[in-house]
Structures are given as C-alpha cells and as structure tokens.
Amino acid sequence: MCSSPTTKRTGRPRSADADRAILAATRIALAEQGWGRLTLGDVAARAGVAKTTLYRRWAGKNELVVDAMAALFEEQLDLPDLGSLEADIRGVVLRFAELLNRPETRTALMAVIAEAAHDDALRVRIREAIVDRQKHLVVLGRKRAQERGEIPPEDGAADAAAGPDRDNLIFDVVAGAVVHRVMVSSEPVDEEWAGRLAVLLVVGLAGLHTAQDL
Amino acid sequence: MCSSPTTKRTGRPRSADADRAILAATRIALAEQGWGRLTLGDVAARAGVAKTTLYRRWAGKNELVVDAMAALFEEQLDLPDLGSLEADIRGVVLRFAELLNRPETRTALMAVIAEAAHDDALRVRIREAIVDRQKHLVVLGRKRAQERGEIPPEDGAADAAAGPDRDNLIFDVVAGAVVHRVMVSSEPVDEEWAGRLAVLLVVGLAGLHTAQDL
Amino acid sequence: MCSSPTTKRTGRPRSADADRAILAATRIALAEQGWGRLTLGDVAARAGVAKTTLYRRWAGKNELVVDAMAALFEEQLDLPDLGSLEADIRGVVLRFAELLNRPETRTALMAVIAEAAHDDALRVRIREAIVDRQKHLVVLGRKRAQERGEIPPEDGAADAAAGPDRDNLIFDVVAGAVVHRVMVSSEPVDEEWAGRLAVLLVVGLAGLHTAQDL
Amino acid sequence: MCSSPTTKRTGRPRSADADRAILAATRIALAEQGWGRLTLGDVAARAGVAKTTLYRRWAGKNELVVDAMAALFEEQLDLPDLGSLEADIRGVVLRFAELLNRPETRTALMAVIAEAAHDDALRVRIREAIVDRQKHLVVLGRKRAQERGEIPPEDGAADAAAGPDRDNLIFDVVAGAVVHRVMVSSEPVDEEWAGRLAVLLVVGLAGLHTAQDL
DNA sequence: CAGTAACCGAGACGGTACGTCGCGTCTTTCA
DNA sequence: TGAAAGACGCGACGTACCGTCTCGGTTACTG
The missing domain is CATH 1.10.357.10 (Tetracycline Repressor, domain 2)
Incomplete structure (x- = not known):
C-alpha cells in the first residue's frame, strides 16, 4: 500500500480502517469531481478522517490516486x-x-x-x-x-x-x-x-x- | 487559433507577437515544470505579457495547452x-x-x-x-x-x-x-x-x- | 501605517477602505475572542476582505494588532x-x-x-x-x-x-x-x-x- | 504545585523528577523560543517525557508557564x-x-x-x-x-x-x-x-x- | 492628424486549496 | 497502573494560483 515501517514497535498503530475509507472516498470523489477538482481535504472529509491522517500515509494527490486505482x-x-x-x-x-x-x-x-x-x-x-x-x-x-x-x-x-x-x-x-x-x-x-x-x-x-x- | 472576432471593429488590434510568445512560453514552461506545476502567471511572465492579455485570448490552462500542442x-x-x-x-x-x-x-x-x-x-x-x-x-x-x-x-x-x-x-x-x-x-x-x-x-x-x- | 512604497507607479492601487475595515475588524475580534483566539482568517472575514489582502499589508498578527492599538x-x-x-x-x-x-x-x-x-x-x-x-x-x-x-x-x-x-x-x-x-x-x-x-x-x-x- | 491527589492509592507513583525536568525545560524553551513559539510538545521532548505526562499535570501552556515563573x-x-x-x-x-x-x-x-x-x-x-x-x-x-x-x-x-x-x-x-x-x-x-x-x-x-x- | 476605442503592463482583489504545525485526546506496548 | 510512543480529529497557519478588476499609458484605425 503505502507504508511499510519495518520496525514498528510502540505507540498507537495506524488505523487500517482509515486506509480503506480514504481509498474508497478517493474513488467516489474522483468520479464526482474529476481529477482537476479533486481535493485532498474533500477526500479526508468524505472518509471521516483528518487531513493530517491522509498526509501521514500518502505524499500527495498523485500517490493517493495511484493506490486508489490500483485497488480498483x-x-x-x-x-x-x-x-x-x-x-x-x-x-x-x-x-x-x-x-x-x-x-x-x-x-x-x-x-x-x-x-x-x-x-x-x-x-x-x-x-x-x-x-x-x-x-x-x-x-x-x-x-x-x-x-x-x-x-x-x-x-x-x-x-x-x-x-x-x-x-x-x-x-x-x-x-x-x-x-x-x-x-x-x-x-x-x-x-x-x-x-x-x-x-x-x-x-x-x-x-x-x-x-x-x- | 483561439479568437475569431467575427466583427472586427475599431481600436488597437491584438498583437500577433503576443500570441506567438505565449504559445512558445507555454511549451517551454511545460517542458520545465510539467502540466501540474504549470502556472498561467509564469507563462505570462515568460512571454513578457500581462496575465490579462493571456486571459483575453484563452479561457484557461486547458485551452492554452491544447493550442500549444496543436502548433507543435x-x-x-x-x-x-x-x-x-x-x-x-x-x-x-x-x-x-x-x-x-x-x-x-x-x-x-x-x-x-x-x-x-x-x-x-x-x-x-x-x-x-x-x-x-x-x-x-x-x-x-x-x-x-x-x-x-x-x-x-x-x-x-x-x-x-x-x-x-x-x-x-x-x-x-x-x-x-x-x-x-x-x-x-x-x-x-x-x-x-x-x-x-x-x-x-x-x-x-x-x-x-x-x-x-x- | 504599514506600507509606504515610495515609488508607486502602475497597477491597481491598494484600497484604503480595506485598511480601515481590517483595523476595525481587528479591534472587534480582539474584544470578542481575545489575543489567543484571534485569527487572521476571522479578521479578514469580518472585514469583508480576503486573507491574502491582509497578509499583503501586515506581516502577521503582531504587526496588525500593534497598528490596531495605535489607531485606538x-x-x-x-x-x-x-x-x-x-x-x-x-x-x-x-x-x-x-x-x-x-x-x-x-x-x-x-x-x-x-x-x-x-x-x-x-x-x-x-x-x-x-x-x-x-x-x-x-x-x-x-x-x-x-x-x-x-x-x-x-x-x-x-x-x-x-x-x-x-x-x-x-x-x-x-x-x-x-x-x-x-x-x-x-x-x-x-x-x-x-x-x-x-x-x-x-x-x-x-x-x-x-x-x-x- | 498543581496536583494534590488527596487519595494516594495503588500503582506506579508519579515521578517527582518529571515535574522538575518539565519546569526546567519550560524555562529553557521559553528563553529560546519565546512565548509565541513555545510548544508543549517541544517542552515534553526536552524534558524527556511524553506529552501525555505533561498534560496529566498541567491543564495547558498558561498554567505550566505560571508555575515555571513562580519557581523562578x-x-x-x-x-x-x-x-x-x-x-x-x-x-x-x-x-x-x-x-x-x-x-x-x-x-x-x-x-x-x-x-x-x-x-x-x-x-x-x-x-x-x-x-x-x-x-x-x-x-x-x-x-x-x-x-x-x-x-x-x-x-x-x-x-x-x-x-x-x-x-x-x-x-x-x-x-x-x-x-x-x-x-x-x-x-x-x-x-x-x-x-x-x-x-x-x-x-x-x-x-x-x-x-x-x- | 486629432479623437478615440481597444489594447497593453502592472498589480491589487476575493477566493480556494494547499501542505504544515501544534493542540489536546486516544490507544497501543512496555516496565 | 503509570509512562513512552505516536496516531488521531481538529483548526489555524501562511503561501500559491486562480481568474477578475482597476489603474495609467500606448497604439493604430477613423473621421
């Protein structure tokens, strides 16, 4: 997917639900707004997730959309x-x-x-x-x-x-x-x-x- | 090109040099920055032209780039x-x-x-x-x-x-x-x-x- | 106040109304929210002005508030x-x-x-x-x-x-x-x-x- | 200081060293960054303490700084x-x-x-x-x-x-x-x-x- | 050859989204 | 059960471009 921290130890783990929700929201938002109008803020909102959570996992619009397409x-x-x-x-x-x-x-x-x-x-x-x-x-x-x-x-x-x-x-x-x-x-x-x-x-x-x- | 003012009237005519300079600047800027980073303000600056002049001739990035590609x-x-x-x-x-x-x-x-x-x-x-x-x-x-x-x-x-x-x-x-x-x-x-x-x-x-x- | 560009020539001049509206909005917002909760976005909205306009004139919260206090x-x-x-x-x-x-x-x-x-x-x-x-x-x-x-x-x-x-x-x-x-x-x-x-x-x-x- | 747990019970007791380290870190950070740039996360890091620990003892920046000043x-x-x-x-x-x-x-x-x-x-x-x-x-x-x-x-x-x-x-x-x-x-x-x-x-x-x- | 209408440069304007930062809370694992 | 680690929702930050809008100044047609 996006993150593979080989040595993961302490601290709260990342939510796997969030990944799924974000990718799903990305697809829906893409279908509705198209690439040009796609907003990471909007994706985050649709996924019920904070913008920062999204940026923690993907470097930007490109990477996120590639992963969303890959899942599709x-x-x-x-x-x-x-x-x-x-x-x-x-x-x-x-x-x-x-x-x-x-x-x-x-x-x-x-x-x-x-x-x-x-x-x-x-x-x-x-x-x-x-x-x-x-x-x-x-x-x-x-x-x-x-x-x-x-x-x-x-x-x-x-x-x-x-x-x-x-x-x-x-x-x-x-x-x-x-x-x-x-x-x-x-x-x-x-x-x-x-x-x-x-x-x-x-x-x-x-x-x-x-x-x-x- | 882009403008076909059916009724050509009085006043100062548009500069044909500007069109050429803008399209050339568009191609150069595209090559340097890519589509995503391409800025109409930057194109105007490279062409030695005001942003206004650019918007008078093209509706937006898409149309401008299509014309630049068409010329190519x-x-x-x-x-x-x-x-x-x-x-x-x-x-x-x-x-x-x-x-x-x-x-x-x-x-x-x-x-x-x-x-x-x-x-x-x-x-x-x-x-x-x-x-x-x-x-x-x-x-x-x-x-x-x-x-x-x-x-x-x-x-x-x-x-x-x-x-x-x-x-x-x-x-x-x-x-x-x-x-x-x-x-x-x-x-x-x-x-x-x-x-x-x-x-x-x-x-x-x-x-x-x-x-x-x- | 804030800007004194000695050689001001071409281009649209800055709105003097905006300065006044921003300083007034700053005072009202200060009174309502206090320094800590004061938001430049909120000030801009109250003044009916874009955030960018505010940042074009003042470097930040400090400078803006000093000017608002000075006017008072x-x-x-x-x-x-x-x-x-x-x-x-x-x-x-x-x-x-x-x-x-x-x-x-x-x-x-x-x-x-x-x-x-x-x-x-x-x-x-x-x-x-x-x-x-x-x-x-x-x-x-x-x-x-x-x-x-x-x-x-x-x-x-x-x-x-x-x-x-x-x-x-x-x-x-x-x-x-x-x-x-x-x-x-x-x-x-x-x-x-x-x-x-x-x-x-x-x-x-x-x-x-x-x-x-x- | 700040906390007076009337009923001291079981479990691991709070570290008194932590309190001192936090207040000292607060003073150092204040001197370096000033109030506006002072960050509780930074204070915690300097004190070698988790942010959670800090929030368990003080309600926020204000209270923490008052205590640091009081000690001084x-x-x-x-x-x-x-x-x-x-x-x-x-x-x-x-x-x-x-x-x-x-x-x-x-x-x-x-x-x-x-x-x-x-x-x-x-x-x-x-x-x-x-x-x-x-x-x-x-x-x-x-x-x-x-x-x-x-x-x-x-x-x-x-x-x-x-x-x-x-x-x-x-x-x-x-x-x-x-x-x-x-x-x-x-x-x-x-x-x-x-x-x-x-x-x-x-x-x-x-x-x-x-x-x-x- | 003077008027004047449309152009041009510059740049401020109201917006929208950006990507980042810090907050204060939470959920883990470890000691 | 407290503490570290760190992800989380949130909200503001200051910036970058967008496309529009004045401005003062410049052509080049037209009367």
Missing part, C-alpha cells in the same frame, strides 16, 4: 478462460474498456500518467501497482494459447529471446488501443470493435512468428 | 512516402514517438486528454486541433497502399462500410500502442519495435480483409 | 488642561485606565509587549506607533507645569540634562503603575487612587528637583 | 535589609529588573498577564504564585521603615485604613515602573534610575502621609 484494478481485472486466444482477447478488451469507462478511471488514469511523465518515483509506483498487474494477463493469455497449441511454444534460443518482446508488444497494442479508443477517439468498445482487434492481433501475431528475423 | 503537431507530423505500407507505418511510428518524447508533449498530451474526460468542449477542441491531424495520416497511408496494390480497393458496399472502421481501428492501434509504449511502459520506440508493430499491422490488416464478415 | 490610542489619548499639574496627572491616569479597561486593549497590549520581548522590529514599531504618543503627553504636561510655575524651568546645564531623565521616569511610573494596577492587581483605577498617585508624583517630583546631585 | 520568582526574590527605606527600594528595584531581564521572564511574564486578561482562574493563579510574593516585599519594607522611624507607625483609625491602600499604591508603582522601563521603554534599570525612583517614592510617600485626607 486489482478487484476488476482478471482473465477468464474463454476457450481460444481470440475469445480471450475479446474478453479482456471488453473488460478493460468497461474499467476505463468508469468515471473515476476516465479522469484519473491519464492524469497520473501525465504526472508520471516528470516524476520517476511516481512512474515506478504506477508500474508496480497497476501496469504489472495488466501485463501479467498478457503472459497468462500467451501461455494458455501455447497450451492450446494456437501459437508455437518457445523452444529455440532466438524464439525464447523474442518471446518477452512479443508479450510487451501485444501488451502495448491491446492496452494502448483500448485506452486510445475510449479516451481519445471517444467511441465505444463493443463486441464488433473488440472482435476486429482480436482478429488483427491473432493474425498479426502469427505473422510475427513467421517473420523469423524479428 | 502541425509543424512536426507528416507522412513521407517510404515506398511500402510497412515502411510508412514504421516511419510514422518513429516520428510520433519522437514527438511524444519531447518533454512538453509527454506531460501535456496525457494531461489534456485527462481533462477532456469530463469536458466535452475540450474534447472537441482536442479532436479538431490534434486528433484529426493524426487520423488524416492513416487515411493517407491507406490510400497510398491501395494505389500500390498492397491492400484491395474498396469496391463492394460492405467493404466501403467497413473501410472507415478499419481506418479507425488502425488509428487507435498505432497511436495507442506508441503512446502506451512511451508513456506507460517507458521503453524505447526503436527501429526494431516499430518494425514488429508494422509487421503485426500489415499481416493483421490482411487478416481483417480476409475475414469478410467483419 | 491615537483617537483616545489627549491631555486636556485641567488647571494644575496634579489635576492633569489625575486626568490622564483616569483616561489611560479607561483605555486599558477596554476588552481589546486588555488582551492585546500585554500580548504584543510579550512578543516584542524577542522581536526587535516589533519593539520599534510599538515604540513609534504607541509609546511615543504617550510619552509626548508627559512632555506636554511638564511644559504646562513649568508655564504655570509649578515646577522650575530648566536653566542650568545640569538641569537641562536631567530633564529628559525625569520625563522618562515620570512616564514609566505613570504608565507602569496604571498598567500594573489594571492588569496585574486587577483593582479599579478610581478618583481616589488616581489622586494618591498624583500626590505621590507631584511631591516626589519636587523632591527630585531638590536633590541636586541626581 | 521564589528562588530569586528577597529583600535584604540595606539600612534605609531608600536603599531597600533601590535594592529591590535592581533585583526585580535583573529578574525581568532574563530572556524567559521577559517573554513569559507579559504573556501570562495578557492571557489572564480574559481568564479568571489564571489571574488567581498568577496572583497566588507570583504577585503575592512580590507584594509581601512591600509590606516587609514598610514595616522595616516604620521600625527605623522613617515613616510614622499606623496608630489612628483613618491611618490604619489608609495603610493597605498606600502599600498597594507603592507596589503598583514600583513593579509597574520597573516592568515598563524594562519591557516597554527598553532602557536600562541602573543605579542612577533606581536611585531617582527611590527618591521619588520616599519623598512622595512622605507627602502622602502629610495629606491626611487621602
């Missing part, structure tokens, strides 16, 4: 096995789009990424708390597809090296395309669009495997 | 003909990544998109000033590929309807993937990555054309 | 000619005690003196804004008494040198005794007490003149 | 017999001025008096802990002077009634004048000034005895 992603993102790689992609795309269409996510996610552009610590925090969780879905999906025989297993040395690169590419394409569709193009991510993207990826991925020198 | 995109984005669809994609990907790696673009673009999540007027402004300019590149690239015979021309009625959808998909995938790679994954967009993405797209696009019912 | 002293302290030195002393003692019994003076005066104990600039400000005004009354009273022939004029060199010392002594005794009676002993300064103090001073002052070597 | 006055103020009323006055004036010039006294004494202006309980505490100790010196000095025959004994009924009034007047004049000289006029209380004040008082006091109807 953790409880929302998974990868149910839908039987085929294409279906898995369609499923996760729709799931991710649904998450991005929540008002709190719409306003918060791009904002923290923007802040992270000039804040290394924040970028690391985002990666650890949010991005890695998503990337894991790609790895999981690829393994399933290999088990199903939809894509070849990694056996050669060159292939084993290219594997992570392919994972990363797929990750950036899927996540990036959905985010761009939702946030920039402002058009719906429906079954049809998700289907087209899935076809593009499955076919294209096969092409990547074929092109040996990549 | 206008002068930076184009699509030189590199001889093949795959090469064109590689080229535009590298060009776009280069643009996104400028410090002012990194912080500003995501920030205005975040603000646009709950501001319709801003979203329209972004689309007109920035997004449409990028999307035009996709259309142009597709037409060139059709002229070269790399992808089939739109002849059937079903195909003509699917064309714009494909353009939009390609647009979201290319732009989204590059943005995600640069901003979220924080990994380099180099020749290799751009090549992989181009292969994925060219092969995948062919798959899309094959799958008639999409 | 200026409008309240004078020395009507009551016909004799003894009567003049009785008069000014009663007048000063009345001033000290106002709730705003009771709470504010000692507090700023306490703060001045470790703040040289504040001590100077108090002296210039408040103390010198009181001390002037002593000088005036002495001159009147000399004109009346109640005390000898300064003619000798030694006497001329001792004059200011005597003035200062009288000043400290009168002001100090009244303040101590009101603030520390918490007993009334009535005609009887004022009369006794006046006798003490008039007789004692004659003794001082007699004691040549002092 | 108790160990510093006395009235050695210097052979004459005038010499006794000179002596006590110099002694009191010396006390007032300590940094902790300068800031603390005026501050608690200011607080007492709107806090009756505090005023009583100050009177009992500090003022009465000083006033006793006046009574003692007057008795010595009567024994020496410098001033007439109280024999008449009218005189017996006027006696306490005269004591109180002398008390307010001496204490007030010294405080005012030191704190407000910020000028030194030296042999010369003390001598002049003593002459003023001795001569003036004779005048008061002469004026029977006062």
Whole structure:
C-alpha cells in the first residue's frame, strides 16, 4: 500500500480502517469531481478522517490516486478462460474498456500518467501497482494459447529471446488501443470493435512468428 | 487559433507577437515544470505579457495547452512516402514517438486528454486541433497502399462500410500502442519495435480483409 | 501605517477602505475572542476582505494588532488642561485606565509587549506607533507645569540634562503603575487612587528637583 | 504545585523528577523560543517525557508557564535589609529588573498577564504564585521603615485604613515602573534610575502621609 | 492628424486549496 | 497502573494560483 515501517514497535498503530475509507472516498470523489477538482481535504472529509491522517500515509494527490486505482484494478481485472486466444482477447478488451469507462478511471488514469511523465518515483509506483498487474494477463493469455497449441511454444534460443518482446508488444497494442479508443477517439468498445482487434492481433501475431528475423 | 472576432471593429488590434510568445512560453514552461506545476502567471511572465492579455485570448490552462500542442503537431507530423505500407507505418511510428518524447508533449498530451474526460468542449477542441491531424495520416497511408496494390480497393458496399472502421481501428492501434509504449511502459520506440508493430499491422490488416464478415 | 512604497507607479492601487475595515475588524475580534483566539482568517472575514489582502499589508498578527492599538490610542489619548499639574496627572491616569479597561486593549497590549520581548522590529514599531504618543503627553504636561510655575524651568546645564531623565521616569511610573494596577492587581483605577498617585508624583517630583546631585 | 491527589492509592507513583525536568525545560524553551513559539510538545521532548505526562499535570501552556515563573520568582526574590527605606527600594528595584531581564521572564511574564486578561482562574493563579510574593516585599519594607522611624507607625483609625491602600499604591508603582522601563521603554534599570525612583517614592510617600485626607 | 476605442503592463482583489504545525485526546506496548 | 510512543480529529497557519478588476499609458484605425 503505502507504508511499510519495518520496525514498528510502540505507540498507537495506524488505523487500517482509515486506509480503506480514504481509498474508497478517493474513488467516489474522483468520479464526482474529476481529477482537476479533486481535493485532498474533500477526500479526508468524505472518509471521516483528518487531513493530517491522509498526509501521514500518502505524499500527495498523485500517490493517493495511484493506490486508489490500483485497488480498483486489482478487484476488476482478471482473465477468464474463454476457450481460444481470440475469445480471450475479446474478453479482456471488453473488460478493460468497461474499467476505463468508469468515471473515476476516465479522469484519473491519464492524469497520473501525465504526472508520471516528470516524476520517476511516481512512474515506478504506477508500474508496480497497476501496469504489472495488466501485463501479467498478457503472459497468462500467451501461455494458455501455447497450451492450446494456437501459437508455437518457445523452444529455440532466438524464439525464447523474442518471446518477452512479443508479450510487451501485444501488451502495448491491446492496452494502448483500448485506452486510445475510449479516451481519445471517444467511441465505444463493443463486441464488433473488440472482435476486429482480436482478429488483427491473432493474425498479426502469427505473422510475427513467421517473420523469423524479428 | 483561439479568437475569431467575427466583427472586427475599431481600436488597437491584438498583437500577433503576443500570441506567438505565449504559445512558445507555454511549451517551454511545460517542458520545465510539467502540466501540474504549470502556472498561467509564469507563462505570462515568460512571454513578457500581462496575465490579462493571456486571459483575453484563452479561457484557461486547458485551452492554452491544447493550442500549444496543436502548433507543435502541425509543424512536426507528416507522412513521407517510404515506398511500402510497412515502411510508412514504421516511419510514422518513429516520428510520433519522437514527438511524444519531447518533454512538453509527454506531460501535456496525457494531461489534456485527462481533462477532456469530463469536458466535452475540450474534447472537441482536442479532436479538431490534434486528433484529426493524426487520423488524416492513416487515411493517407491507406490510400497510398491501395494505389500500390498492397491492400484491395474498396469496391463492394460492405467493404466501403467497413473501410472507415478499419481506418479507425488502425488509428487507435498505432497511436495507442506508441503512446502506451512511451508513456506507460517507458521503453524505447526503436527501429526494431516499430518494425514488429508494422509487421503485426500489415499481416493483421490482411487478416481483417480476409475475414469478410467483419 | 504599514506600507509606504515610495515609488508607486502602475497597477491597481491598494484600497484604503480595506485598511480601515481590517483595523476595525481587528479591534472587534480582539474584544470578542481575545489575543489567543484571534485569527487572521476571522479578521479578514469580518472585514469583508480576503486573507491574502491582509497578509499583503501586515506581516502577521503582531504587526496588525500593534497598528490596531495605535489607531485606538491615537483617537483616545489627549491631555486636556485641567488647571494644575496634579489635576492633569489625575486626568490622564483616569483616561489611560479607561483605555486599558477596554476588552481589546486588555488582551492585546500585554500580548504584543510579550512578543516584542524577542522581536526587535516589533519593539520599534510599538515604540513609534504607541509609546511615543504617550510619552509626548508627559512632555506636554511638564511644559504646562513649568508655564504655570509649578515646577522650575530648566536653566542650568545640569538641569537641562536631567530633564529628559525625569520625563522618562515620570512616564514609566505613570504608565507602569496604571498598567500594573489594571492588569496585574486587577483593582479599579478610581478618583481616589488616581489622586494618591498624583500626590505621590507631584511631591516626589519636587523632591527630585531638590536633590541636586541626581 | 498543581496536583494534590488527596487519595494516594495503588500503582506506579508519579515521578517527582518529571515535574522538575518539565519546569526546567519550560524555562529553557521559553528563553529560546519565546512565548509565541513555545510548544508543549517541544517542552515534553526536552524534558524527556511524553506529552501525555505533561498534560496529566498541567491543564495547558498558561498554567505550566505560571508555575515555571513562580519557581523562578521564589528562588530569586528577597529583600535584604540595606539600612534605609531608600536603599531597600533601590535594592529591590535592581533585583526585580535583573529578574525581568532574563530572556524567559521577559517573554513569559507579559504573556501570562495578557492571557489572564480574559481568564479568571489564571489571574488567581498568577496572583497566588507570583504577585503575592512580590507584594509581601512591600509590606516587609514598610514595616522595616516604620521600625527605623522613617515613616510614622499606623496608630489612628483613618491611618490604619489608609495603610493597605498606600502599600498597594507603592507596589503598583514600583513593579509597574520597573516592568515598563524594562519591557516597554527598553532602557536600562541602573543605579542612577533606581536611585531617582527611590527618591521619588520616599519623598512622595512622605507627602502622602502629610495629606491626611487621602 | 486629432479623437478615440481597444489594447497593453502592472498589480491589487476575493477566493480556494494547499501542505504544515501544534493542540489536546486516544490507544497501543512496555516496565 | 503509570509512562513512552505516536496516531488521531481538529483548526489555524501562511503561501500559491486562480481568474477578475482597476489603474495609467500606448497604439493604430477613423473621421
């Protein structure tokens, strides 16, 4: 979460309820006011907590919102096995789009990424708390597809090296395309669009495997 | 730009130098401080202009930054003909990544998109000033590929309807993937990555054309 | 008062109404809440003024209260000619005690003196804004008494040198005794007490003149 | 001191060392920071004591500082017999001025008096802990002077009634004048000034005895 | 080529939120 | 059961920007 004082001894311990209440209040406030109008004082008030308590745990708006988003992603993102790689992609795309269409996510996610552009610590925090969780879905999906025989297993040395690169590419394409569709193009991510993207990826991925020198 | 005084009358006209100085100062300030620390007072001071003058021309931070970004995109984005669809994609990907790696673009673009999540007027402004300019590149690239015979021309009625959808998909995938790679994954967009993405797209696009019912 | 920017040129000038409203609000708030509970935010609100406006003019609570007290002293302290030195002393003692019994003076005066104990600039400000005004009354009273022939004029060199010392002594005794009676002993300064103090001073002052070597 | 637990029972008894450490820390902190910047948390830290411990013994800053000052006055103020009323006055004036010039006294004494202006309980505490100790010196000095025959004994009924009034007047004049000289006029209380004040008082006091109807 | 209307700089204004500090209370663990 | 440690709710602090509003002074069109 935020604090991990290795040697915690005396004194009154921090309230775990407060953490939960603050993160929940953050999400609600984000949905209502948006990132720009979000006020830590308001979050504290909604959580029934003093402003100082909030500042004791988080360094600022950025860190707090990242943690709030991380909690949301953790409880929302998974990868149910839908039987085929294409279906898995369609499923996760729709799931991710649904998450991005929540008002709190719409306003918060791009904002923290923007802040992270000039804040290394924040970028690391985002990666650890949010991005890695998503990337894991790609790895999981690829393994399933290999088990199903939809894509070849990694056996050669060159292939084993290219594997992570392919994972990363797929990750950036899927996540990036959905985010761009939702946030920039402002058009719906429906079954049809998700289907087209899935076809593009499955076919294209096969092409990547074929092109040996990549 | 920003002001279109339909009825131009008497009195001293607004200084065009001021506009330029303000936009330039905005970009510099963005690069130095990032969106969050960007101050209109600071921009005015850098531009050697009174705050009042700035507010006479732009409604606020969002609009100002969108215009500053639009000017940057206008002068930076184009699509030189590199001889093949795959090469064109590689080229535009590298060009776009280069643009996104400028410090002012990194912080500003995501920030205005975040603000646009709950501001319709801003979203329209972004689309007109920035997004449409990028999307035009996709259309142009597709037409060139059709002229070269790399992808089939739109002849059937079903195909003509699917064309714009494909353009939009390609647009979201290319732009989204590059943005995600640069901003979220924080990994380099180099020749290799751009090549992989181009292969994925060219092969995948062919798959899309094959799958008639999409 | 507080600001005397010798070269004031461009820009919106400061509102003189604001100064007056703030000082008046300070006095009222002092009377109601006392020094300890006095809040600059509250003063600003009472004055119908933004907190920033207040801070633009005064460095803090101390300076503001000194100026508010100074305004009060200026409008309240004078020395009507009551016909004799003894009567003049009785008069000014009663007048000063009345001033000290106002709730705003009771709470504010000692507090700023306490703060001045470790703040040289504040001590100077108090002296210039408040103390010198009181001390002037002593000088005036002495001159009147000399004109009346109640005390000898300064003619000798030694006497001329001792004059200011005597003035200062009288000043400290009168002001100090009244303040101590009101603030520390918490007993009334009535005609009887004022009369006794006046006798003490008039007789004692004659003794001082007699004691040549002092 | 402050707590008189009538029924002393079981459990760990309160540490008397803590009381002393706290009062000493209070004096040091007062001297360093002044009243306004004095922090109970800081006092507790200096005393090596938990804030809780401090609050168990004193109700707040005011009470704590009054007790710290009382301890200081108790160990510093006395009235050695210097052979004459005038010499006794000179002596006590110099002694009191010396006390007032300590940094902790300068800031603390005026501050608690200011607080007492709107806090009756505090005023009583100050009177009992500090003022009465000083006033006793006046009574003692007057008795010595009567024994020496410098001033007439109280024999008449009218005189017996006027006696306490005269004591109180002398008390307010001496204490007030010294405080005012030191704190407000910020000028030194030296042999010369003390001598002049003593002459003023001795001569003036004779005048008061002469004026029977006062 | 004089008037004048709109511009411009400077900077004070009423606000809102900030992040910090100290208060006095509380809840722990330790001795 | 008292004391240390320290988190807690609270409220004020002084600061930073916001976007607006006077000001005096400056253009550059227009009559």
